[in-house]
Amino acid sequence: MLFDPEVxxxxxxxxxxxxxxxxxxxxxxxxxxxxxALGKFHxxxxxxxxxxxxxxxxxxxxxxxxxxxxxRSGPFGDLKLIYTPAAIVIAQVIISFPVVTGLTAxxxxxxxxxxxLQLLGLGASTAQMVLMLWREARLPLLAALMAGFGxxxxxxxASMMVGGNIRGQTRVLTTSIVLExxxxxxxxxxxxxxxxxxxxxxxxxxxxxIQQRGAKR
Amino acid sequence: xxxxxxxxxxxxxxxxxEVGHLQIAKNEVLAIVGPNGAGKSTLLLALARLLRPERxxxxxxxxxxxxESDLAFRRRIALVLQDPLLFDTSVFDNVASGLRxxxxxxxxxxxxxxxxxxxxxxxxxxxxxASELSGGEGQRVSLARALVLEPELLLLDEPFGALDPPTxxxxxxxxxxxxxxxxxxxxxxxxxxxxxxxxxxxMAIIVAGRVRQTGLVTDxxxxxxDEEVRSFLAAENGKY
Numbered sequence: 001m002l003f004d005p006e007v008x009x010x011x012x013x014x015x016x017x018x019x020x021x022x023x024x025x026x027x028x029x030x031x032x033x034x035x036x037a038l039g040k041f042h043x044x045x046x047x048x049x050x051x052x053x054x055x056x057x058x059x060x061x062x063x064x065x066x067x068x069x070x071x072r073s074g075p076f077g078d079l080k081l082i083y084t085p086a087a088i089v090i091a092q093v094i095i096s097f098p099v100v101t102g103l104t105a106x107x108x109x110x111x112x113x114x115x116x117l118q119l120l121g122l123g124a125s126t127a128q129m130v131l132m133l134w135r136e137a138r139l140p141l142l143a144a145l146m147a148g149f150g151x152x153x154x155x156x157x158a159s160m161m162v163g164g165n166i167r168g169q170t171r172v173l174t175t176s177i178v179l180e181x182x183x184x185x186x187x188x189x190x191x192x193x194x195x196x197x198x199x200x201x202x203x204x205x206x207x208x209x210i211q212q213r214g215a216k217r
Numbered sequence: 218x219x220x221x222x223x224x225x226x227x228x229x230x231x232x233x234x235e236v237g238h239l240q241i242a243k244n245e246v247l248a249i250v251g252p253n254g255a256g257k258s259t260l261l262l263a264l265a266r267l268l269r270p271e272r273x274x275x276x277x278x279x280x281x282x283x284x285e286s287d288l289a290f291r292r293r294i295a296l297v298l299q300d301p302l303l304f305d306t307s308v309f310d311n312v313a314s315g316l317r318x319x320x321x322x323x324x325x326x327x328x329x330x331x332x333x334x335x336x337x338x339x340x341x342x343x344x345x346x347a348s349e350l351s352g353g354e355g356q357r358v359s360l361a362r363a364l365v366l367e368p369e370l371l372l373l374d375e376p377f378g379a380l381d382p383p384t385x386x387x388x389x390x391x392x393x394x395x396x397x398x399x400x401x402x403x404x405x406x407x408x409x410x411x412x413x414x415x416x417x418x419x420m421a422i423i424v425a426g427r428v429r430q431t432g433l434v435t436d437x438x439x440x441x442x443d444e445e446v447r448s449f450l451a452a453e454n455g456k457y
Contacts, residue, residue: 112300114298114300115302117262117267117296117298118296118298118302120265120267121267121291121294121295121372122295122296122315122318122363122366123288123295123315123319123366124315125288125318128318132304135306136304136305
């Protein structure tokens with residue numbers, strides 16, 4: 001199985017799609033989580049509750065919503081994104097960014113609130129203060145990144161619904177496992193499952209090494 | 218010279234701080250003394266523009282700083298809080314942080330940081346991680362981090378409050394020399410009278426959000442302005 005080029009194409013696509021979705025989630029979630037943690041505005045608690053609810057969004061519900069949006073007759077049908085890797089990325093971003101946002105906010109709120117006063121009292125600009133706070137919270141922030149990646153590399157419902165599991169185009173590891181199990185090819189399904197777990201482990205291992213290198217001794 | 222005029226801070230509908238006029242001469246160390254909850258830290262935060270007063274003006278050398286942006290103003294001062302609140306990096310990087318915020322070049326930062334590490338007796342800790350330091354070492358790093366900025370006004374909020382008495386006395390003794398030598402104008406908050414006596418020439422007594430008396434430490438101790446000041450001083454004197 002490991003010598004089958006199709007398996008590698010599927011694996012690579014899984015990594016590309018989930019990696020890109022995680023990256024986009026980070027770009028959205030890190031500033032949004034920071035704003036939620038540090039900002040003072042009306043409706044902050046409500047927004048925080050929405051984000052926390054979003055952390056547990058069922059992938060099939062996200063898949064349904066994105067499918068409706070991207071369906072040929074849907075509001076974004078003209079973009080012709082349904083059953084493309086881009087559609088999977090969109091769905092996975094919706095699954096992942098609340099996780100990154102919520103955990104970013106929690107990580108920054110766990111810091112001593114006087115740290116902000118201290119940074120400003122030493123002449124830090126707002127941007128410098130935020131960068132320093134991210135640096136101080138780098139361990140839980142990396143955990144947020146791992147959780148965001150974990151949420152999308154392992155999901156199957158949304159990928160199946162908006163990607164369509166098209167061979168050579170939108171088939172990813174999780175949808176392949178579902179397909180092979182359905183066909184009764186348990187040996188292939190188990191092999192793909194082991195491959196998925198191995199990849200997830202390797203990515204998280206790399207992030208953990210970075211995280212622990214920065215851990216307090 | 219630094220002057221504070223008519224400073225009012227409100228929390229909700231309540232005025233928590235009211236300072237009519239307070240003046241600090243260049244190179245002077247002024248102690249702000251008062252019981253817990255008197256408004257000492259509120260005054261310090263207002264002076265650092267970390268909370269917005271309802272009204273009032275601060276003058277540096279006769280010139281109002283009201284028109285200056287918060288950032289520009291904060292880069293003229295430095296703040297040290299009761300806990301060192303060090304960043305999770307090396308001692309050197311901690312002390313260099315404020316200079317980096319100001320965009321100074323690496324070649325300018327290194328000698329300045331090393332000078333201040335030396336002056337505070339922590340040069341040997343330069344490469345040590347901040348999380349490995351003792352409370353006293355941490356507070357020395359925190360003071361070096363502020364003093365290296367050569368601020369026009371140094372604000373100290375009970376910097377010895379969390380230290381054990383021998384560590385506090387050693388640090389107080391060092392600061393008693395360092396502050397006049399470096400010519401740093403300092404406002405120093407404490408509720409510990411011996412600290413005020415050791416470090417400051419003058420003190421201002423705040424009770425219930427108002428400055429009740431300002432003057433030489435010995436003069437105030439000998440002749441408190443009113444009954445509240447007298448009872449505060451008596452209670453504090455009784456502790457030591």
